[in-house]
Amino acid sequence: MSNPTPSAPAVTFTKTVPGGNRANPTTEYSALLRTVRDAGLLRRRTGFYVMMFSAVVLALGGAVTGFILLGDTWYQLLIAGALGVILTQFAFLAHEASHRQVFTSGRANDIAGRTIANLFVGISYSWWMTKHSRHHANPNVIGKDPDVERDFVSFVESDAAKATGIYAWATRRQGYLFFPILMLEGINLHRHGLQTVFGRGKVDKRWVEISMISTRLAAYITAIFLFLPLGMGFAFLGVQLAVFGVYMGASFAPNHKGMPVLPHDSKVDFLRRQVLTSRNVKGSWIMDSYMGGLNYQIEHHLFPNMPRPHLAKAQEIVKEYCDTHRILYTETTLSESYGIVVRYLNRVGLAAGGDPFDCPAATAFGR
Known part of the structure; x- marks a missing residue:
């Protein structure tokens, strides 16, 4: 649980400029940023992250101990599930280090983020930084945000319309299939990491990342198949990767999916672009x-x-x-957010092969 922070000062803002026009967007965000900074909310909380990292390492140690003590038993799958959760918590810490939230030094944040991402989680830090930086700059902007690019799931109707055959069948039902498909997301994340560090593109600290990911991968797989029979070892890997993928996807998906998608050439100021395309999830410190x-x-x-x-x-x-x-601020419960994601993806997916409830004449002549 975080330590209490000083109370923020009262907030007073000017809604419009003379003449009734909206205030200068740059000035609007600057005023908000200044208020947040004056409240001390941009100060680093390194102690909090040391505590969190220690707690997750302790949990990892407990999982490893349980793995050794249980031996050859299918109860090992419980350890695999727990490990999927623990590795996701490590991924959260790597994400925060990549945003310079942990230390004042950028270099220290990079060292921490790269070590946690590559050596603990097994995902390329450089790949994540490149992808995630593009997302933050242009959330939900078509052609600029990699998180809305077509993969197995289509996030815009124009992409869904390209699906054919059995892929079109799946795309029309992609909302219902989204969370089950996340069981493969763990493999997908590791695949992207390996493709990045061994690929031809530019990679910051390439050989550091290769050595970290390779060491982690070799040690992890060796330990599993050294202690467990072949079938149980593969089951262990499958459960761990499935839990990791679902947990990662279930944590990131509620934030932007189902929020407004902006055209590639849209002109929206930073403040509104970030607020209108994002959604918060209600909850306590547990959330x-x-x-x-x-x-x-x-x-x-x-x-x-x-x-x-x-x-x-x-x-x-x-x-x-x-x-x-008068800027729309969206906040829902976690279950409501998941429901929005499913309905939105299903609605987009109907563009694959057309909506079966569309009237042919209406489709031909337009709405």
Whole structure:
């Protein structure tokens, strides 16, 4: 649980400029940023992250101990599931280090993030930094945000319409298939990491990442098949990767899926681009821990280097600010958010082969 933070000062903003026009967007965001900074919410909380890292390492040690003590038994699959959760918690910490939330030094953050991502989680830090930086710059912007690019799932109708055959059948039902498909996301994340570090593109600290990922992969697989029979070893890997994939996807998906998707050439100021395309998830400190602070997605996008313990206090300021400036601030429960994701993906997926409920004449002549 985070330590209490100082109370934020009262927030007073000007809604419009003379003449009734909207205030200068740059000035609007600057005022919000200044208020947050004056409240001390951008100060680093290194002690919090040391505590979190220690707790996750302790949990990892407990899982390893349980793995050794249990021996040749199918109860090992419980350890595999726990390991999937623990590795996701490590991924949250790597994500926060990549945003410079942990240390004041950029180099220290990079060392921490690269070590956790590559050596503990087994995902390329360089790949993640490149992809995630593009996402933060243009969330939900077609052609700019890699998180809305077509993969197995289509996030815009134009991509869904390209699906053919059995892929079209799956795309029309992609909302219902989304969470089951996340069981393969763990493999997908590791695949992207390996393709990046061994690929031809530019990779920062390539050989450091190769050595870390290779060491982690070799040690992990050796340990599993050294202690477990072949079939049980593969089952262990399958469960761990499935839990890891679902947990990662279930933490990141509620934040932007089903929110407005912007055209490639859209002209939207930074403040509104971040707020209107993001969705927060309600909850207590338990939700903060479960989602690694990603439940405060709006505040995280507005202030990417804000430490996790300060996000809740920042939310109070941002919500009041958005209300004053009539900027739609979206916040739902976790279950509501998952429901929105499923319905949105199904609606987009109907573009694959057409909506079976469409009237042919209406389709031909337009709506």
